[in-house]
Amino acid sequence: MYLYDDLDRTLVTERVAEFRDQVARRLSGELTEDEFKPLRLMNGVYLQLHAYMLRTSIPYGTLSSAQLRMLAHVARRHDRRYGHFTTRQNIQYHWIKLEELPDAMADLASVGMHGMQTSGNCVRNLTTDQWAGVAPDEIEDPRIWAEIVRQHVTLHPEFSFLPRKFKIAVGASSHDRAALRIHDLGLRLHRNGAGQTGFEVMVGGGLGRTPYLAKTIKPFLHKRDVLSYVEAILRTYNAFGRRDNIYKARIKILVHELGAEAFAKEVETEWQSIKDGALALDPAVFAEISGRFRYPAYARLNDNPKELTQARRAEARFDAWMGNSVANHQVPGYSIVTLSLKPEGGTPGDATAEQMDAIADLADRYSFGEIRDGHEQNLCLPHVAQRDLPELWRALDAIGVATPNVGLVSDIISCPNLDYCSLANTRSIPIAQEITRRFHDRDLARELGRLHINISGCINACGHHHVGHIGILGVEKNGEEFYQITLGGKADEDAKLGTLIGPAVPYAQVADVVEDIAAAYVELRERPDELFIDTVKRTGVEPFKERVYATR
Numbered sequence: 132m133y134l135y136d137d138l139d140r141t142l143v144t145e146r147v148a149e150f151r152d153q154v155a156r157r158l159s160g161e162l163t164e165d166e167f168k169p170l171r172l173m174n175g176v177y178l179q180l181h182a183y184m185l186r187t188s189i190p191y192g193t194l195s196s197a198q199l200r201m202l203a204h205v206a207r208r209h210d211r212r213y214g215h216f217t218t219r220q221n222i223q224y225h226w227i228k229l230e231e232l233p234d235a236m237a238d239l240a241s242v243g244m245h246g247m248q249t250s251g252n253c254v255r256n257l258t259t260d261q262w263a264g265v266a267p268d269e270i271e272d273p274r275i276w277a278e279i280v281r282q283h284v285t286l287h288p289e290f291s292f293l294p295r296k297f298k299i300a301v302g303a304s305s306h307d308r309a310a311l312r313i314h315d316l317g318l319r320l321h322r323n324g325a326g327q328t329g330f331e332v333m334v335g336g337g338l339g340r341t342p343y344l345a346k347t348i349k350p351f352l353h354k355r356d357v358l359s360y361v362e363a364i365l366r367t368y369n370a371f372g373r374r375d376n377i378y379k380a381r382i383k384i385l386v387h388e389l390g391a392e393a394f395a396k397e398v399e400t401e402w403q404s405i406k407d408g409a410l411a412l413d414p415a416v417f418a419e420i421s422g423r424f425r426y427p428a429y430a431r432l433n434d435n436p437k438e439l440t441q442a443r444r445a446e447a448r449f450d451a452w453m454g455n456s457v458a459n460h461q462v463p464g465y466s467i468v469t470l471s472l473k474p475e476g477g478t479p480g481d482a483t484a485e486q487m488d489a490i491a492d493l494a495d496r497y498s499f500g501e502i503r504d505g506h507e508q509n510l511c512l513p514h515v516a517q518r519d520l521p522e523l524w525r526a527l528d529a530i531g532v533a534t535p536n537v538g539l540v541s542d543i544i545s546c547p548n549l550d551y552c553s554l555a556n557t558r559s560i561p562i563a564q565e566i567t568r569r570f571h572d573r574d575l576a577r578e579l580g581r582l583h584i585n586i587s588g589c590i591n592a593c594g595h596h597h598v599g600h601i602g603i604l605g606v607e608k609n610g611e612e613f614y615q616i617t618l619g620g621k622a623d624e625d626a627k628l629g630t631l632i633g634p635a636v637p638y639a640q641v642a643d644v645v646e647d648i649a650a651a652y653v654e655l656r657e658r659p660d661e662l663f664i665d666t667v668k669r670t671g672v673e674p675f676k677e678r679v680y681a682t683r
Contacts, residue, residue, distance in 0.1 A: 175246020335386030432464020548588030557605025
């Protein structure tokens, strides 16, 4: 966990006071809604279909138990007793009353949380791998670098009014769990041929109306130069980015139209003028920030203790959960536990206040008081002793977050859609709920293996449908809801955009189509362990298209 200092605490406290005054002026009529809009957006407040929505940042997905309890408190006191965890390592409250927003923000500020830069044309919440700091395949903790960049860009006067929103992700593992290539800027820590650790810099990713994967513009950047190079990228974007057309304002369009090589040259020119100045990272600054991260005092334990083996033999449900939701840890005798927020018939990413409170208590008991929020809309406990796994499973099962479907067909990523969002033109949540009902059979889900479904209720792609193994995009046709289906997308180190299989299908047929695709996969795979994504890569989408449209 990163321990915030007096500057952080003062910043969020003063921002609450400013916003309280702004809300008072809006309620009195001194400010119109149009005048209030830019002020609220700078604090993560949206006006949606039915109510105001507050988006709260969870920097690089790390939460303390005290912070999670406060999120539960806000849900209970100011909302409808639940919160929605998003693909951006944020949490959203969809039913907060305007007059209660300052109090909710003051509650969040008391534990160092806020909504600054979760909206608007600025650098948004920095994200990373939800297993950062504990993943066996990482070379160092990427959260430290995310925090260094976060401190530099938060309320930076030059980067608070960019041509469009700007999203940064940092990763440090061989397997990309941070979806680096779909971000405006992806920073991947790796070692070069000389054994030095630095960053691969990827720019110009993004989904939405015109999806692109980020392109590498610098294969290796020394760590001392990360702030100056990020600054050079943002300056270049500020100078050349489109401001006359909102649909062409993202950096992905600039990189595409200029070309990655030409864009890199512009960045390099800007960087050369600043790289040896004040932004060259001082080792003392790195030491100070990294020193504010506190790591658990792990006990000396052995992997696979006898009581764990016995529990797996004795209880089939526990064994299934172990095989699905528990991952290896850097430290012997410990594991990473993923908590599924995707129950059958539930809303993907939602957690009730009661669940959040219970998870906070379990984090204190079993995970050194720490919780993680991942972009796949699940939570995890990153520091669980293997000897405690049977007892933890029983407690998680009791509160409904031990569904063994992580990474399987019912572990669906979905945006809030037309049920909440004023931008959406179709529903996503009911489709996700119906698919989970169709695939409730755990044996069938395990037979299908790793299969990611992503659903977006509109072209803005908040559900990341472009990179789902099965992607579902809602489109409106003559007042009716239709859905386009793509296959073969992925967001990992081999990121790929999905391929459209054919005409959009009506709302009532979407779950049937997914069943048809799953059945076709079982017939087409060469062996039982061939993953869905590999079958699609080998065969292309045509065999799936034939199956889907044969009777439609």
